[in-house]
Amino acid sequence: MSKPMPLDVEDCLRRVLLRAQVIIDEAMGRHITNHSMLLQLVMLRDAMHRGYYTLDNFRYQPHNDEDIKDQAVSRSSSLSILNSVKHLCCSSRGASALKEMQETLEKLSSMILDVKEVVLFLTSYPRLYHQPYSMHLQLANCMFGRQMEAQVVINFLLWTQPHGPEELEVLPIIGPGFVGKSTLVAHACKVERVRDHFSEILFLQSRDFTDDELATFAEECSRKHQSHVSNSNKDIRFLVIVELVGHLDEDAWNRLYSALKQCVPSSSKIIITSRSDEIAKFGTTQALTLKHPSYEAYWYFFKTLTFESIDPEMHPRLTYLAMEIAKALRSSPIFAYITAHLLRDNFEIRFWCKVLAFLRGSFQKHASKSGEHPFDVLKQNRPAYFGRMATPSEVCVVYHQHQCSAEDEVPKITVQDVVYGSVKPRGEFEVLAWRSSIPPYYSYVGTCEIQELKTAAVKRKRSVKDGVTLC
Known part of the structure; x- marks a missing residue:
């Protein structure tokens, strides 16, 4: 029996994912009262997110050194894919990726068969609302994955x-x-x-x-x-x-x-x-x-926000960079919105490479000094240090964050202005991280201060000496 070819497995997985997407989209628009049906649909949704991640990981992640070289210079989707397939069989990483894709295809196909009766019953439940015509508009104006x-x-x-x-x-x-x-x-x-x-x-x-x-x-x-x-x-x-x-x-x-x-x-x-x-x-x-989304679900969310109506397959190098950036963001929904907006406004490889290198360097530096990722520190409402892409000699200290209601006045300075721009207010100031476009329309605000790296180091030593650990 011949081994399955990568492009055959890829095509089959793509079609099965489309089928799963149709079922989930239809279910999301219905008022389903059967708890067991909801559990089955949640399992199918999670499997669909894993499937999309596995497919994208196969298509866009380099499988060997030659693929890395090809991705660095390739501007053609078809060329990049063919190069990946060409080296796949003689690459251990490629063989592992193909095996994972085959297993994902089999599991997802089995789950779709399991929900066949669920699909028949879906139309008997009343509609909640009409679906938007585009997924990126849906994610911008309603909850994701809830x-x-x-x-x-x-x-x-x-x-x-x-x-x-x-x-x-x-x-x-x-x-x-x-x-x-x-x-x-x-x-x-x-x-x-x-x-x-x-x-x-x-x-x-x-x-x-x-x-x-x-x-x-x-x-x-x-x-x-x-x-x-x-x-x-x-x-x-x-x-x-x-x-x-x-x-x-x-x-x-x-x-x-x-x-x-x-x-x-x-x-x-x-x-x-x-x-x-x-x-x-x-x-x-x-x-x-409620838990934070899995990385596979987060990638689906981040990719949709970043590319909007643009087909990621037409930009394989950018999609690869987006996957790496999503990994650095540690499933933070607020930073998904911030970063996706930044990448859309600067839709070119050199800038995305710069953002990826900046995020990796900033987070690694924070982890090497404190032993913690800055996002984990922020979740505990403790001070965290972020680099500034435009001025590497400075850091932005985020002391704490809070949410404001729709009626509250919010700062005009945004996180993008501070982390990726050159805005430099004096002393402590507030920044707008993100303003939600869905109820209850909260705005997320942080209290920050920009410090020179030497100043930050001195203050950190003093804090530890006083028995207070700043990260």
Whole structure:
């Protein structure tokens, strides 16, 4: 039996991925209430992201020294692909890539067969919205990779018990900072059937829920409840969104829950979000846990944002650089938007090479001094050091970051201006990292300071001496 040829395997995988894409796109636009179907679709979506990554890794990553040389000078997609295939069989890395692609093809084909019945049932579920005509517009204006999780939230909100609940139903949503908990809840609340189902949607954000805070919130709930009783004959339901800041002990939760039971209608529901998995015990249903996307999913997201309507196959060298840049970004969604915008505005190989070298050098320097990647430090809201591409003798220290609501005024200086440009404000200043175009329309802001490298080194020594470690 002859061995499969690389181009044959590649073509088969491409067609299977297209089939998977059709299924996922159709499912994303439906209100699916069956939990088992959602789990199957999540598995297929994750496998599709792995498949696209495997295909791109095969097509664009060099398999040997000659391929590296070809990619460095090639301007032709077909030439680059043929060169890769030419050296594939005599390259151990190429043989490994081909084997991985074959295994991915077999797994994805099997999964598509497994969801055959799911595909038949999809049309029986109502549509949520009309799909945009282009994937890059979809990613810019809705959540990426959270549509199935949003269905879980929507199903929880719309489900009503036949004889009415004895207790207020609670859905805990758990996940690290900036993973999209608030965005997921806002997306679910935007659905028309959810808005029609609840008389009022209330938001409560606090650290420890003091008696004064609870009294104020209970008064607001009672006032709104009375208003709906007077003006409506419909069943009255409230949805209370609780965003926890920090740790919540059981006593504080019991105070909050008791206060809500007294001031909201009995058929109301609660969603509680937190970074701590300890809130899972407060739920009346299984907690929903959000994680950062896998690298394969992140590459799919980053590639779509970077190339938009441009076909990456026509730019194999740029696609290779984009894959390497995505690896350096460590699955950060905010830096995906920042970097993709920068690359689109400077769509040429030399600049992309410069960005890749800068990111690698800056992150490696940070890791060699602190032992940590700057993004990991930022997630803990500790100071992190970033290089400046235009002025290598300076660093930008990001002391902390926070998010602002849509109504808040945001800085005019952006991260791009500071890290990739020559803007140099004096002292500490605020920069706009990213402004979200989807609800709840948060803006992400950092507090920074530009320092000379010598100054930064002196301050670091002083910080360690004082017992405070700055990264």
